Amino acid sequence: QVQVVESGGGLVKPGGSLRLSCAASGFNFSDYFMTWIRQAPGKGLEWVSYISSSSTYIKYADSVKGRFTISRDNAKNLLYLQTNSLRVDDTAVYYCARGDGGKYPSSYYFYGMDVWGQGTTVIVSS
């Protein structure tokens, strides 16, 4: 069935790094935008980043720009999020989700997310 499974979370000290992974199955991964969304303890959902099917279009939330890098390997059906310079307020469950988006001749659109993983927990603490 269609699913995405995150991994790579853990406990890290402020200033540290983690690489999160998301394994996709049950659909043609290379056809879809993919996203990362996070949820701090007791808080709402916060979009982090998305990447287009061929990595042409990438966007980051202002809160992570310059510290996080999204990437994908279409041959392996894997999505990544490299998180650097982690801060205490990056503590959250990080969700991978399939995106509903597509390309125009010289642009793209992105609407929302239709398949979510169960999340991986990142705790940033000294």
Added chain:
Amino acid sequence: SYDLTQPPSVSVSPGQTARITCSGDALPRQYAYWYQQKPGQAPVVVIYKDRERPSGIPERFSGSSSGRTVTLTISGVQAEDEADYYCQSADSTGTSYIVFGGGTKLTVL
């Protein structure tokens, strides 16, 4: 930055109709999605592109749009519908950012 505004909480009795609103300047131009999240679980999309219902989502869930406001309606609410609901859209100012509303806690009395 672009905001989506939801009421923090909505309460209804079983069998009644729950309406959860979401307001934002870009909503006349951008699609809205609605996600249901139960405690300890990942979000699940219940409405996409303002009013489309994914397969497997009960017919009692519906979406509508009018100007700056989109509405998630749950007709004949059941106890299992108690959850947090988030609206989501895209910023239309050129940033192409994805934005979530603050979430609405639906309590079934």
